Amino acid sequence: MEFIRPEIRQYFIESNTEASPFDRETRDMVYERAKGTKGDEPFGTERDVNAIGYEFLRHSIRARFADDLEPRVRLGGPDCTQPYDIALLNVSAMSFGSLSGNAIEAFNGGAARGGFAHDTGEGGISPYHLRPGGDLIWEIGSAYFGCRDADGRFDAAAFAEKSQLPSVKAISIKLSQGAKPGLGGVLPGAKVSAEIAATRGVPIGKTVVSPPAHSAFSTPTEFVGFIATLRRLSGGKPIGFKLCIGARTEFLSVCKAILATGIAPDFVIVDGSEGGTGSAPQEFEDHVGMPLTEGLMLVHNALVGTGLRDRIRIGASGKVSSGVDIVSRVCQGADFTMSARAMMFAVGCIQAMKCNTNHCPTGVTTQDPARTRALDVPDKTTRVFNFQRATVASAAQIVASMGLNGFHELSPAMLNRRIEGQRTLTYAEIYDWLMPGELLDDPPESWLSDWIEASADEFT
Numbered sequence: 001m002e003f004i005r006p007e008i009r010q011y012f013i014e015s016n017t018e019a020s021p022f023d024r025e026t027r028d029m030v031y032e033r034a035k036g037t038k039g040d041e042p043f044g045t046e047r048d049v050n051a052i053g054y055e056f057l058r059h060s061i062r063a064r065f066a067d068d069l070e071p072r073v074r075l076g077g078p079d080c081t082q083p084y085d086i087a088l089l090n091v092s093a094m095s096f097g098s099l100s101g102n103a104i105e106a107f108n109g110g111a112a113r114g115g116f117a118h119d120t121g122e123g124g125i126s127p128y129h130l131r132p133g134g135d136l137i138w139e140i141g142s143a144y145f146g147c148r149d150a151d152g153r154f155d156a157a158a159f160a161e162k163s164q165l166p167s168v169k170a171i172s173i174k175l176s177q178g179a180k181p182g183l184g185g186v187l188p189g190a191k192v193s194a195e196i197a198a199t200r201g202v203p204i205g206k207t208v209v210s211p212p213a214h215s216a217f218s219t220p221t222e223f224v225g226f227i228a229t230l231r232r233l234s235g236g237k238p239i240g241f242k243l244c245i246g247a248r249t250e251f252l253s254v255c256k257a258i259l260a261t262g263i264a265p266d267f268v269i270v271d272g273s274e275g276g277t278g279s280a281p282q283e284f285e286d287h288v289g290m291p292l293t294e295g296l297m298l299v300h301n302a303l304v305g306t307g308l309r310d311r312i313r314i315g316a317s318g319k320v321s322s323g324v325d326i327v328s329r330v331c332q333g334a335d336f337t338m339s340a341r342a343m344m345f346a347v348g349c350i351q352a353m354k355c356n357t358n359h360c361p362t363g364v365t366t367q368d369p370a371r372t373r374a375l376d377v378p379d380k381t382t383r384v385f386n387f388q389r390a391t392v393a394s395a396a397q398i399v400a401s402m403g404l405n406g407f408h409e410l411s412p413a414m415l416n417r418r419i420e421g422q423r424t425l426t427y428a429e430i431y432d433w434l435m436p437g438e439l440l441d442d443p444p445e446s447w448l449s450d451w452i453e454a455s456a457d458e459f460t
Contacts, residue, residue, distance in 0.1 A: 026321055027345055033390040034346040034383035054418045057327060060403030066396040069389075070115070071407055073335045075170055075266050077311040079228075081236030083266075084135070084169040087116035088407070089326060089392050091384070092317045092338035093139050093174070093242065095123025097187055097196045098355075102375040103364045106347045108134035109377065110384025119338060122174050122185065122210065125162055126199040132381070136167045139242065140230075141174040141185075143210040145200040154216040156233060158201070163234035170267070171230055175214075175243040176289070177271055185210045191358065191367055220257035221456050228263045240267035242317070245295035248302070252439075252454035255306045260456045264311055268303075269338060270296045272318030292318035293332060297431060300333025305439035305447070321345075323394025330407050331415040331427060346387040347380040 048054065076083025091107045104126060111118040111134030118134050122141030129136055140159075143152060147159035163171060187196070189207040197204040217223045231239045245251060258264045272292025290298070296316050303309040316334035320326060321342035329337055341349070348362040360366040363375030399407055402414065412427035419425055432446060443451045453460050 026342075027351070030321055030342045030345040030387060034387040036382075036386045036390075050418070050421070052418055052420060055328065056416050057324065057331075057398065057402065058414050058416065059401050062403035063401040064403070066393070066400035068406065069393045069396050071392070071396065073313055075238040075240070075313055077264055077266050079231060079236075079264070080238050080266050082234075082238070084117075084238050086170075086313075086315075086336050087114070087388070087392065088336050088395065089320065089388050090117040090137075090315075090336065090338050091119060091343050092340035093119040093121040093137075093172075093177075094340055094344070095121030096126040096128060096199055097123045097191065097367075098365060100360075100363055100366055100372045100375060101126065101128040101195070102372050102377050103344075103347050103380075104128040105131060106375065106377050106380035106384055107343060108132040108136075109381030110346075110388065111135055113381065113385045114388050116388055117169065119172065123187075123196075124199040124201065125165070125168070126195070130165070130167055133167060135169045136165075137170045137172050138163065138168050139172045139174050141210055142212065142214045143185075143200075143208065144216075145202070148201050152211075152215075156229070159230065160233040163230070163237065168234075168237065170238040170240065171234055172267075172269060173214075173226070173230070173239070173241040175241055176246070177242075177244060193367060196367070219456075219458055220253040221261060223254065224257045224261050224263040224265075227265050238266035240265045240269060240313075240315075242269040242271055244271045244273055245290040245298055247460075248298055249450045249454045249460045251299060251302055252306075252450055253456060253458070253460055255302055255308060255439075256454055257456040258308060259306060264308060267313040267315060267335075268299055269315035269317055270299050270334075272296075272316075274318055292316060292329075296329065296332050296334055297427075301434045302439070304436055305434035305443075307437040307440060309436070321391070323391055323396075323398050326391070326395040327398050327407075327410065328415055330410045331412055342387065342391075343384060346383045348375055 071088050072085040074083050074085050091111060096104050098121065105128040108118045108129055109132035112132045117137050119137040120129055120139050122139050122143065122145060124146030125136065125138060140147065144154045146162055147155050149155045187208040189205050192202065192205055192208060194204050200208065202208050217226045227239050270292065272295060273289030274291055299314060303312055313335040314333055315336050315338055316329040317338035320329065320337045320339040326337050344364055347364055349364045350362055352361050354360050355365040358366050358368055360371060363372045366372060399410065404410065412433060415427045416424045417427065417430065432444065439447060439451055
């Protein structure tokens with residue numbers, strides 16, 4: 001909130017809330033799009049357009065039809081020899097173990113059919129990720145599942161072998177997760193079947209606890225060195241990282257390490273604290289970590305202010321379920337988006353809230369073979385494909401209706417928010433936005449203390 005302009009701070013604080021959990025209207029929209037039946041709705045909006053916090057996009061009298069319904073964003077800076085053109089909307093990180101094999105296979109089948117990416121989550125690469133042939137972003141968490149040694153530390157040889165699989169198009173280092181930032185995951189021993197054990201590289205039937213932090217590095221400089229190591233071992237594939245922002249100084253410390261070493265990631269995925277999970281303490285879900293809006297704009301501004309934005313792409317992960325969500329996140333600084341819960345709806349999730357019990361009634365989050373059979377893979381594969389295609393097409397048409405030639409022309413000035421009864425402002429007016437290289441040349445007062453404190457030698 002420090003970079004909100006002082007003259008409007010008093011109006012904005014009271015409305016500074018993130019979107020509520022997915023309501024019935026949102027779930028129904030996802031279900032209908034997934035079935036390929038979502039059409040125009042009669043009788044107008046059900047939203048309270050006069051409510052504080054209501055957001056809307058501008059449109060144009062110069063509106064037109066969208067001519068690019070499958071926009072792409074290139075991941076790959078100057079040190080990447082195998083760049084990847086990622087879709088605008090992709091399957092966010094969800095692990096095999098947390099989800100059933102049938103759910104994973106349906107996600108990957110939809111990704112293969114639609115040409116978008118499927119993030120593996122930190123649980124490793126399973127046969128269900130590989131069978132359909134969809135593009136993978138392999139997520140490497142603090143437990144190094146799929147590339148760990150007997151002591152749970154990073155195994156370079158195992159990583160090199162798996163990272164060069166043709167399906168693996170990019171690698172993402174998970175620093176933290178929005179739903180439980182600063183906390184490692186727990187997989188109870190009862191759920192560690194032979195399949196899951198083989199995928200993760202752990203003993204069968206023993207509880208697995210992921211450390212809260214990585215052992216392969218402990219400073220920002222060591223972290224970017226790890227990025228360089230993974231890029232070399234993978235044969236030059238795009239390397240990025242995912243995090244939920246905690247402190248601005250920590251991300252600025254990474255920026256300083258990049259500047260000091262010349263080693264940069266190809267992308268950053270910003271996860272919002274409003275992210276969901278089937279297994280995390282309620283306190284972490286509700287009160288730890290920065291919401292996506294603030295985190296996304298912080299990362300964008302930090303990269304702009306350090307002159308790094310042109311070479312690093314930004315992904316946004318958190319409650320992306322509609323074309324408006326995609327366009328809004330791009331206005332706030334993202335280049336592409338990731339969706340988890342909406343994709344779960346597409347494969348049949350009904351929010352039964354039994355994810356951690358192994359009793360999911362629709363076969364999405366269970367390892368019980370009898371329950372898993374409820375998820376018909378061919379049918380749900382089609383629904384994942386339908387949902388992603390229709391949502392991106394909606395986003396593309398919104399951009400065209402704004403009179404723009406593409407997503408690259410979106411800006412914070414095009415997204416509006418009601419901050420009090422009769423007053424709305426654009427995101428360009430609500431927030432201060434840094435100019436290219438501004439942190440290097442003349443840091444503004446609102447960033448100065450954090451910029452001075454940040455260090456490439458420690459996560460301050």
